Each structure stands twice: as C-alpha cells, then as structure tokens.
Amino acid sequence: MAILVTGGAGYIGSVMVEQLAEAGEQVVVLDDISRGHEGALDPGLPFYRGRTGDRELVGRICREHDVDSCIHFAAYAYVGESVTEPKAYFENNTVQAMTLLDELIANGVRRFVFSSTCATYGEPVRVPIDEGHPQAPVNPYGWSKFFVERILEAYDRAYGLRFVALRYFNAAGATKKRGEHHEPETHLIPNVLAAAAGRLPYVSVFGSDYPTPDGTCVRDYIHVTDLCSAHTLALSYLRGGGQSEFINLGNGHGYSVMEVIETARRVTGRGIEARMEPARPGDPARLVADASKARAVLGWKTQYPELEAIIRTAWEWHEAHPEGYPHSLPEGLPKA
Numbered sequence: 001m002a003i004l005v006t007g008g009a010g011y012i013g014s015v016m017v018e019q020l021a022e023a024g025e026q027v028v029v030l031d032d033i034s035r036g037h038e039g040a041l042d043p044g045l046p047f048y049r050g051r052t053g054d055r056e057l058v059g060r061i062c063r064e065h066d067v068d069s070c071i072h073f074a075a076y077a078y079v080g081e082s083v084t085e086p087k088a089y090f091e092n093n094t095v096q097a098m099t100l101l102d103e104l105i106a107n108g109v110r111r112f113v114f115s116s117t118c119a120t121y122g123e124p125v126r127v128p129i130d131e132g133h134p135q136a137p138v139n140p141y142g143w144s145k146f147f148v149e150r151i152l153e154a155y156d157r158a159y160g161l162r163f164v165a166l167r168y169f170n171a172a173g174a175t176k177k178r179g180e181h182h183e184p185e186t187h188l189i190p191n192v193l194a195a196a197a198g199r200l201p202y203v204s205v206f207g208s209d210y211p212t213p214d215g216t217c218v219r220d221y222i223h224v225t226d227l228c229s230a231h232t233l234a235l236s237y238l239r240g241g242g243q244s245e246f247i248n249l250g251n252g253h254g255y256s257v258m259e260v261i262e263t264a265r266r267v268t269g270r271g272i273e274a275r276m277e278p279a280r281p282g283d284p285a286r287l288v289a290d291a292s293k294a295r296a297v298l299g300w301k302t303q304y305p306e307l308e309a310i311i312r313t314a315w316e317w318h319e320a321h322p323e324g325y326p327h328s329l330p331e332g333l334p335k336a
C-alpha cells in the first residue's frame with residue numbers, strides 16, 4: 001500500500017516525502033515540476049512527472065503502486081498572481097484537484113489529506129482564528145482552496161471519501177536536506193535570510209502603523225517538519241477510521257515582521273537592512289491560529305515552537321545551499 005504525494009518536489013511536499021520515507025512508508029510522488037525542483041526529490045523513490053488533472057496518469061499510478069491514500073500539496077500558491085491570473089488558479093488548484101479526487105475514488109482511494117490555507121478565512125473578525133471562524137476569502141487563491149474544501153465535504157457525504165483538510169498558516173524552516181526555494185520568493189523568512197546573505201540589498205517592511213506592539217504585521221510561523229508531522233498524524237487518524245475534519249496548523253503564537261528581522265539578525269550575526277514601505281491593501285494586522293483542535297484531534301505537538309529555531313534551521317539550509325536547488329526547469333513549463 002502506497003501513499004501518493006502530489007507536489008512532492010515542492011517545499012513542503014518534499015519534506016513530507018522525506019519524513020514518510022524515514023518512517024518506512026511506501027511513497028510515490030506526482031509533480032509536474034512547474035514550481036518544484038527535481039533536486040528536492042529522493043532519487044530512490046518512484047516519481048511521476050505530470051499533472052494532478054491527468055486522469056490516465058493518476059489511474060496508472062494508483063494501480064501500479066497500490067495507492068491507499070493521498071496527501072495533496074500540488075497547487076499554485078502566490079496570492080498576487082492569483083489576482084492577475086485567476087483562471088490558472090481555479091483550473092490548477094480547484095479543477096485539477098477535483099479530477100484527482102474523481103480518479104482516486106474510481107480506484108478505491110478514500111483517504112485524503114489536503115493542503116488548505118488560512119487564506120480561506122479572509123480578513124479575520126477575531127484572533128486567534130479557530131476553525132469555526134467565518135470563511136470569506138479575499139483573493140482567488142483563497143477561493144480556489146475554499147472550493148476544494150466544499151468539494152471534499154460533498155464527496156464525503158456522497159462517496160464515502162474521508163479527508164483531513166489542514167489549514168496552514170505560514171510554513172517556514174528546513175530539514176538538513178530540504179528547504180524553501182521559490183522563484184520568485186514572496187515569503188518573509190527566506191527573503192530576510194537572502195538579505196542576510198547579501199543576495200538581496202534589503203528587506204521591505206510593508207506597513208509600520210498597524211495596531212500591533214511594534215506597528216508591523218503579526219503572522220504565525222510553523223516549522224515545516226511540524227507541519228509535516230501533523231500530516232502523518234492525520235493519515236493515521238484516517239486509517240484508524242476517523243471522520244473528516246478541517247484543522248488549523250499554526251503555532252498559536254504570532255511574531256511581527258520586525259521580530260522576524262531582529263531574530264534573523266541574531267541567528268545569522270549579519271546586518272539586515274529593513275526598509276519601511278507603505279502597507280499593502282488586504283494585509284491584515286494579525287493572523288494567528290488557534291491550533292488547539294490539531295492537538296485535541298490529532299495529538300499533535302510541535303517540536304520547533306520558537307521562532308529562533310525555525311529561522312536557524314532555514315539559515316543552515318540556505319548556508320549549505322546558497323543558490324537553493326540546482327536549476328532544472330525545462331523550457332516551456334509554466335513558471336511564476
């Protein structure tokens with residue numbers, strides 16, 4: 001019995017594959033490498049290059065590997081790009097996810113762990129954000145994931161699909177072997193570290209008069225290995241007959257942009273210039289998870305709750321891989 005990991009050449013998916021393989025699970029990876037890296041793959045594991053919406057391919061993988069569950073990371077994940085290219089986001093994140101689900105169910109696969117996002121909540125009306133918080137996404141990326149959540153609910157009722165939809169806050173950090181390499185990089189921690197390493201001249205801080213202790217935005221950072229361990233627990237929960245659930249994954253603790261920069265200065269021992277820029281429309285002051293459901297339902301415990309440890313592992317990976325993964329993107333594939 002194998003676990004199909006879609007998006008397993010991406011940041012979080014590749015760490016998931018590493019953890020599953022270490023735990024002795026059979027894993028098969030499907031990724032079109034549109035935004036991932038061949039260098040993030042484990043050459044010893046089966047890998048299929050293709051899209052999640054390729055029914056024929058998904059069916060073949062299920063049969064060849066006796067797939068019994070799927071962890072679905074594959075998606076486009078740039079909020080800004082989703083505003084200018086909504087069609088690509090709905091097609092890739094929603095339509096292809098539905099095709100994937102249809103083919104999985106046709107092959108008897110009824111356990112599904114889904115990468116959802118706190119972007120499905122939209123502007124918070126209360127913080128910390130629990131799973132009962134209203135969902136009103138403010139961009140097509142958030143909607144593309146919201147729609148998949150609704151498809152999952154309907155497929156649960158109609159076809160007996162059992163799922164855990166994990167609504168992540170901000171993933172960060174690295175393992176010894178795998179880390180974060182996006183092009184372009186929009187996430188704060190890798191950009192702060194790029195500035196520490198001299199690859200960026202400075203870090204932009206968008207907005208300094210938010211109603212937060214130091215005036216900069218507060219976000220909830222969760223270490224990528226903690227995030228992945230929650231997926232392993234979600235799978236065990238489903239294998240044990242658990243019912244479908246929506247669960248937040250966050251630290252439950254917020255850090256401001258300036259706290260991130262100051263912690264990175266300490267960890268790296270480098271000067272990092274911070275430039276104040278105007279606030280970006282639609283950037284909420286605070287996004288912090290109430291992650292108590294993950295602890296209660298999945299028995300999840302974080303190993304790296306401290307920002308310093310999260311940044312330290314990311315820095316170690318960036319020091320060891322100053323250019324990130326080697327460039328292996330072939331011509332003609334979609335690239336942000």
Ligand SMILES: NC(=O)c1ccc[n+]([C@@H]2O[C@H](COP(=O)([O-])OP(=O)(O)OC[C@H]3O[C@@H](n4cnc5c(N)ncnc54)[C@H](O)[C@@H]3O)[C@@H](O)[C@H]2O)c1
Nearest residue numbers: 007009010011012032033034035036051052074075115171
């Ligand atoms: N990184 C975060 O902080 C964060 C926060 C919330 C949610 N998420 C979600 O987690 C998931 C993983 O995020 P990530 O940061 O690892 O992203 P990533 O871009 O590094 O990885 C996504 C992978 O999916 C692949 N992919 C995309 N569309 C595909 C398709 N149709 N078929 C096959 N492969 C495809 C890409 O090539 C890439 O390797 C995404 O679904 C994202 O929306 C991430």
